Structures are given as structure tokens and as C-alpha cells.
Amino acid sequence: MAFTEKIGNIPFASLIACIIVFVGVGVFCGTLYRALTIILKSVMEEIFQFNVTWLEVLQIVFIVIAVVMALFAILLLIFAFLATGATRKTVYSGASCIMGGRISAAFFMVISYILNLAWMVIMSVGVIPVIVYLMLRSICSTEIYSKDATSLANYCFSLTQFGIYRNQSYPLNIQPPGREQLCGHTELRRFCDRIEEAGPLFCIAYVGAALICLGMIHFMITLAANYTRIRISKELTEYRDAVDMEELELHSNMDKTSSQQY
16 A cells, blocks of 8 residues: 555656656757757858868757756646646645745746747758758659769759858958759768758757647646646635634634633
């Protein structure tokens, strides 16, 4: 029975949501960082000769995102433990503690909702590299991989096809660094190989963002349930206090009656 009660005190819903968020954050940050490294370092810098020294900033951003989401998921899991089973009766027993628990649950629900909206925006943005990858994969399959070096002698791939231009803020007669197009069988095959390597990583990163959204939705459901439980605990506490007051008044009246009879 003691083991069963301990098992019953585990917030399985919040625990599952925490695991989903952890997996989603790990998959999203790991795969997206690797994909951007391939695109920025191997494609934009080495092949197209663009300057991408700001890659280190992206690395720091992904690390911060992973740490913040992981800490928030752990915080929500701790709150779920405090608001589940016998733990709730021990921690949120007084009126002030119950009110604090309700405020905490409402606060966490608002933060979870905002973060969920943010990750939905990230998911929407994450569709763009997936679509570009599918387009480039189709081009590489039909124009590059299916032809030999002789057939590709007069074929060039240009970034302007996708609306990517070099820095136009340079003065006149000064050529900005970088290349806008690739020509030649070797460069084109190298470019397509890098796209084939980075594209699936973008798709997996999109799945990771979807897992994070799913985990945040689970957390919002559990927070709403815990908010209701704590509110019911408040009503039960008020009811018990009222019953105790009635019993106290009843005993007091009985004591007065018995003393008058004597």
C-alpha cells in the first residue's frame, strides 16, 4: 500500500511532458546547429565565399535556448510534484499557501502559453528551410546527379533564383565579396552533396520544434488540472474550518447547558 501511494504521488502527465520537451529541445538545438554549420560554413563560406563569422553567436543562442527550456521544464515538473497527491495536502494546506499555489499555477500557465506561441512561430519559420531543401533536392536530382560533366558544362546555379543577393551597400565599382553562382560539375556536385547532408537535419529540427510544442501543450493541460485541484483544496479547507467552528460552538453550548444544570 505504501508503494502504491508513492506511485500515485508521481505526476506522470507532467513527467511525460518534461521528457517530450527535453527530447524536443535536444533534437531541435543539436540538428539545427549542425545543419546551419553545414550551410553556413561548408556552403556559404567555402563554396560561395560569404563571410559567416557570426556562426558563434548562433551557437550561443542555441545553448541558451536549450538551457532555458530545460530549466523551465524542470520547474514545471517540480510544481507538479508539489501539487499532486499527498504532497498537495502537505504543502498547500493553509489558506495563504493555497492562494500562492493557485497564483503559481496561473503564472506558469501564462508563461507556458507564451512559450508555446513562440515555438509555433519557430515551427512556421522552420518550414522555410524544409521547402528550400525539397526544391534544391529536386534540382539536384534532375539537373546535377542525372547528368555527367559534359552535360553540365554550360549549366550554372545562381543564388538569385531564391532571392539571395550579396551585400549591395558597397560603393560603386567595388565588388562585394562572395559569389552568386556556381558553374562546373565538381562545384555543383559538392553543393548538392552538402544540401543532401543538411536538408534532413532541418526536417528533424522541425520535428523537434513540434515535440516542444506538444510538450508545452501537455504542461498547460496538467497546470490547468493542478489549478483546479488546488482550488478544490481551498474549498475543502474552508468547509473543514466551518465544520470545526460548528463543532466548537456545539461543544461550547453543551458545556454551558451542563454547567447550568449543575
